[in-house]
Amino acid sequence: xxxxxxxxxxxxxxxxxxxxxxxxxxxxxxxxxxxxxxxxxxxxxxxxxxxxxxxxxxxxxxxxxxxxxxxxxxxxxxxxxxxxxxxxxxxxxxxxxxxxxxxxxxxxxxx
Amino acid sequence: xxxxxxxxxxxxxxxxxxxxxxxxxxxxxxxxxxxxxxxxxxxxxxxxxxxxxxxxxxxxxxxxxxxxxxxxxxxxxxxxxxxxxxxxxxxxxxxxxxxxxxxxxxxxxxxxxxxxxxxxxxxxxxxxxxxxxxxxxxxxxxxxxxxxxxxxxxxxxxxxxxxxxxxxxxxxxxxxxxxxxxxxxxxxxxxxxxxxxxxxxxxxxxxxxxxxxxxxxxxxxxxxxxxxxxxxxxxxxxxxxxxxxxxxxxxxxxxxxxxxxxxxxxxxxxxxxxxxxxxxxxxxxxxxxxxxxxxxxxxxxxxxxxxxxxxxxxxxxxxxxxxxxxxxxxxxxxxxxxxxxxxxxxxxxxxxxxxxxxxxxxxxxxxxxxxxxxxxxxxxxxxxxxxxxxxxxxxxxxxxxxxxxxxxxxxxxxxxxxxxxxxxxxxxxxxxxxxxxxxxxxxxxxxxxxxxxxxxxxxxxxxxxxxxxxxxxxxxxxxxxxxxxxxxxxxxxxxxxxxxxxxxxxxxxxxxxxxxxxxxxxxxxxxxxxxxxxxxxxxxxxxxxxxxxxxxxxxxxxxxxxxxxxxxxxxxxxxxxxxxxxxxxxxxxxxxxxxxxxxxxxxxxxxxxxxxxxxxxxxxxxxxxxxxxxxxxxxxxxxxxxxxxxxxxxxxxxxxxxxxxxxxxxxxxxxxxxxxxxxxxxxxxxxxxxxxxxxxxxxxxxxxxxxxxxxxxxxxxxxxxxxxxxxxx
Numbered sequence: 001x002x003x004x005x006x007x008x009x010x011x012x013x014x015x016x017x018x019x020x021x022x023x024x025x026x027x028x029x030x031x032x033x034x035x036x037x038x039x040x041x042x043x044x045x046x047x048x049x050x051x052x053x054x055x056x057x058x059x060x061x062x063x064x065x066x067x068x069x070x071x072x073x074x075x076x077x078x079x080x081x082x083x084x085x086x087x088x089x090x091x092x093x094x095x096x097x098x099x100x101x102x103x104x105x106x107x108x109x110x111x
Numbered sequence: 112x113x114x115x116x117x118x119x120x121x122x123x124x125x126x127x128x129x130x131x132x133x134x135x136x137x138x139x140x141x142x143x144x145x146x147x148x149x150x151x152x153x154x155x156x157x158x159x160x161x162x163x164x165x166x167x168x169x170x171x172x173x174x175x176x177x178x179x180x181x182x183x184x185x186x187x188x189x190x191x192x193x194x195x196x197x198x199x200x201x202x203x204x205x206x207x208x209x210x211x212x213x214x215x216x217x218x219x220x221x222x223x224x225x226x227x228x229x230x231x232x233x234x235x236x237x238x239x240x241x242x243x244x245x246x247x248x249x250x251x252x253x254x255x256x257x258x259x260x261x262x263x264x265x266x267x268x269x270x271x272x273x274x275x276x277x278x279x280x281x282x283x284x285x286x287x288x289x290x291x292x293x294x295x296x297x298x299x300x301x302x303x304x305x306x307x308x309x310x311x312x313x314x315x316x317x318x319x320x321x322x323x324x325x326x327x328x329x330x331x332x333x334x335x336x337x338x339x340x341x342x343x344x345x346x347x348x349x350x351x352x353x354x355x356x357x358x359x360x361x362x363x364x365x366x367x368x369x370x371x372x373x374x375x376x377x378x379x380x381x382x383x384x385x386x387x388x389x390x391x392x393x394x395x396x397x398x399x400x401x402x403x404x405x406x407x408x409x410x411x412x413x414x415x416x417x418x419x420x421x422x423x424x425x426x427x428x429x430x431x432x433x434x435x436x437x438x439x440x441x442x443x444x445x446x447x448x449x450x451x452x453x454x455x456x457x458x459x460x461x462x463x464x465x466x467x468x469x470x471x472x473x474x475x476x477x478x479x480x481x482x483x484x485x486x487x488x489x490x491x492x493x494x495x496x497x498x499x500x501x502x503x504x505x506x507x508x509x510x511x512x513x514x515x516x517x518x519x520x521x522x523x524x525x526x527x528x529x530x531x532x533x534x535x536x537x538x539x540x541x542x543x544x545x546x547x548x549x550x551x552x553x554x555x556x557x558x559x560x561x562x563x564x565x566x567x568x569x570x571x572x573x574x575x576x577x578x579x580x581x582x583x584x585x586x587x588x589x590x591x592x593x594x595x596x597x598x599x600x601x602x603x604x605x606x607x608x609x610x611x612x613x614x615x616x617x618x619x620x621x622x623x624x625x626x627x628x629x630x631x632x633x634x635x636x637x638x639x640x641x642x643x644x645x646x647x648x649x650x651x652x653x654x655x656x657x658x659x660x661x662x663x664x665x666x667x668x669x670x671x672x673x674x675x676x677x678x679x680x681x682x683x684x685x686x687x688x689x690x691x692x693x694x695x696x697x698x699x700x701x702x703x704x705x706x707x708x709x710x711x712x713x714x715x716x717x718x719x720x721x722x723x724x725x726x727x728x729x730x731x732x733x734x735x736x737x738x739x740x741x742x743x744x745x746x747x748x749x750x751x752x753x754x755x756x757x758x759x760x761x762x763x764x765x766x767x768x769x770x771x772x773x774x775x776x777x778x779x780x781x782x783x784x785x786x787x788x789x790x791x792x793x794x795x796x797x798x799x800x801x802x803x804x805x806x807x808x809x810x811x812x813x814x815x816x817x818x819x820x821x822x823x824x825x826x827x828x829x830x831x832x833x834x835x836x837x838x839x840x
Contacts, residue, residue, distance in 0.1 A: 019280050019285070019314075019315065022314035022315070023314045023315075025314075026309060026312065026314055029309055030309060030310070044288075045287075046280075046285050046287070046288075047275075047279075047280070047285050047286045047287040047288070047317060047319060048280055048314055048315065048317070050287060050301065050319070051303065051312070051314075051317065051318065051319050052309070052312065052314060054301060054303050054307075054319075055303060055307050055308060055309045055312045056309045068287075068290075068291040068296075071296075072290075072291075072296055072298070072299040072323075073287065073299065073301070075298070075299070076298075076299045076300050076301040077301070079300065080300075080301060080302065080303075
């Protein structure tokens with residue numbers, strides 16, 4: 001379990017937050033929509049976790065222990081929050097442009 | 112450097128030369144099948160060699176080229192000029208790596224980016240072949256990206272859009288982890304479909320959309336997302352504004368100032384330095400493509416001796432995107448490499464000759480032992496005299512032969528220099544839109560390695576002149592009834608103890624009248640003597656310092672670096688240069704070079720009790736001047752010799768030795784000439800003339816100034832031979 005509650009009731013993302021933790025995070029955020037999220041101790045966050053944070057409109061506090069999260073994902077989340085500069089959301093199931101290159105569905109690769 | 116690397120460098124260079132020749136032949140359409148096979152083998156062998164020294168980046172680059180060549184071999188692909196250019200570019204990059212390896216002794220660690228550029232060239236070509244044109248970047252997501260982040264996009268790199276499959280998490284995939292594997296990310300944007308709320312999100316279904324920008328190559332993005340379930344779209348970013356910090360901008364501006372500086376002295380050095388700084392700045396900022404572009408330009412500029420395009424390219428980077436786009440893009444580069452032959456290949460028959468000589472010398476040595484024993488046993492020395500003489504004659508002959516054989520080992524065929532020219536002539540003539548048929552003759556003529564190695568630059572200068580000034584443009588040639596393609600012949604032959612190298616063109620020849628005019632205008636010689644000189648004598652004036660008759664300044668030549676530099680370079684290796692011209696029919700420049708530079712004639716002189724040597728070709732004469740006639744000028748001294756004032760230095764003083772106390776009435780002076788200036792060197796005593804095998808200084812003493820080399824005197828003392836020019840500097 002890497003989603004914990006902190007001293008003042010905030011949600012702490014600790015260590016390597018995996019896809020299983022996304023469900024827990026959703027529960028926490030639904031329980032208290034105004035709860036703070038802190039990722040200071042987060043060393044890695046699965047795409048599923050980031051997806052939940054975005055859906056909740058949350059910008060985690062602190063500086064994560066992962067340079068990719070800090071330098072790339074953090075700013076992306078911040079931009080997503082700022083209404084005007086956010087990357088426009090695509091309607092669900094938008095058609096792909098025809099000339100994109102599809103990647104063959106190979107066997108899943110464990111990272 | 113370990114033996115593997117040494118051998119690798121040697122072989123790789125040979126393979127590169129061979130592949131280059133094959134590529135040029137292929138372009139001309141010569142012997143297709145065999146040439147393609149040979150070319151393919153050369154690339155293949157190079158790749159194998161890269162594997163042996165564990166140089167992965169080089170292997171990768173060559174593999175990409177080899178794949179494409181294999182398509183050519185299977186006749187599924189045509190040979191196009193672009194293909195030849197790409198292959199030549201690949202070989203150029205490998206040569207650069209080899210240069211680095213030669214200094215460091217191991218494969219460069221930062222070669223991946225450059226390898227990526229090469230791989231991309233070949234792989235992208237393969238992709239583009241599908242629809243025949245590069246993909247356009249009018250995708251909606253890219254437009255949006257540009258609208259939001261326009262100013263932050265790098266000049267070179269890629270923008271990517273990835274939409275993972277919904278069930279991607281179930282396959283154990285983490286799309287953001289894939290993204291984290293893309294090198295040199297600049298920015299990331301993430302988006303969920305509109306209306307996604309926490310209440311109804313399925314945590315195990317991926318709905319995220321990823322947009323990112325990286326300075327890395329398309330291929331490294333492909334590699335990072337390989338096998339990831341989803342749809343990946345990549346757009347390559349081309350010339351855009353180069354973002355540079357203020358301090359780096361001013362650094363680049365300083366380089367432009369440096370490049371714009373006038374004066375021919377140290378020009379190439381300045382250019383190289385400014386180019387290097389620019390490349391470093393760009394590399395530091397991660398603008399690898401731009402850095403590679405400048406590196407290519409720099410080399411071309413160094414060959415042409417003209418920095419204009421380099422200045423334009425740096426300026427346009429400072430100016431912004433529009434400028435960058437208009438900067439000339441050169442895929443192929445012309446290289447000047449000062450070859451440092453650490454290892455030489457020697458014909459085994461020459462080694463055998465040495466082995467035989469050693470055998471004969473041993474026999475002679477034993478004969479002396481026998482004679483010594485006879486004397487010891489009380490045989491009258493007079494009876495042995497004839498025997499002794501005979502052995503001495505034999506020894507004399509053997510030592511002479513040994514000397515010649517050893518010299519032969521240092522001998523290289525001129526092919527080593529000549530084979531670099533077809534490629535260069537192609538580059539130069541294409542760049543100025545002239546058609547040139549280039550022929551080399553007598554490549555197997557041999558000369559001392561030192562001579563062969565120092566021939567490249569003067570020859571390049573002459574050939575460049577022949578293309579640029581000598582040959583007319585195709586239209587003029589046709590009007591004059593000549594074939595539209597100019598012919599330039601680079602020829603070598605042995606003539607007694609000399610090696611003759613000629614560059615002959617069938618161009619317009621040298622305009623003698625114009626040379627007379629210019630010489631008179633510039634007061635090179637008094638008018639009276641000019642009118643007395645024959646046409647042939649006048650033509651030789653093109654080698655005078657600062658003489659250039661070209662009225663138009665082209666990008667190639669005519670910017671003040673004259674043929675005098677050729678003359679200086681040839682004279683440095685003990686040769687002479689002359690020109691023969693027939694107006695309307697062409698001209699021929701001839702270099703007469705010594706076969707070897709090993710045997711030097713020296714004159715000895717004594718100072719502070721030590722014997723020193725001067726190369727005899729720098730000594731003009733010796734003179735005795737009464738001390739009262741030596742005049743002090745400033746801190747130095749001078750004397751007058753036949754109405755000329757000649758600066759004088761004291762040898763002992765200038766070498767930091769305690770001067771001699773001998774108070775002679777007359778100063779003994781060796782009058783020397785170097786770089787066209789006379790100088791006097793005061794010595795204590797004049798010595799003798801002798802032929803010596805000059806041994807250059809090496810190790811710690813290699814860079815010692817004022818010393819040309821050493822040799823042993825008959826009595827076993829070391830004779831230091833001085834470099835006169837450096838003494839006066």
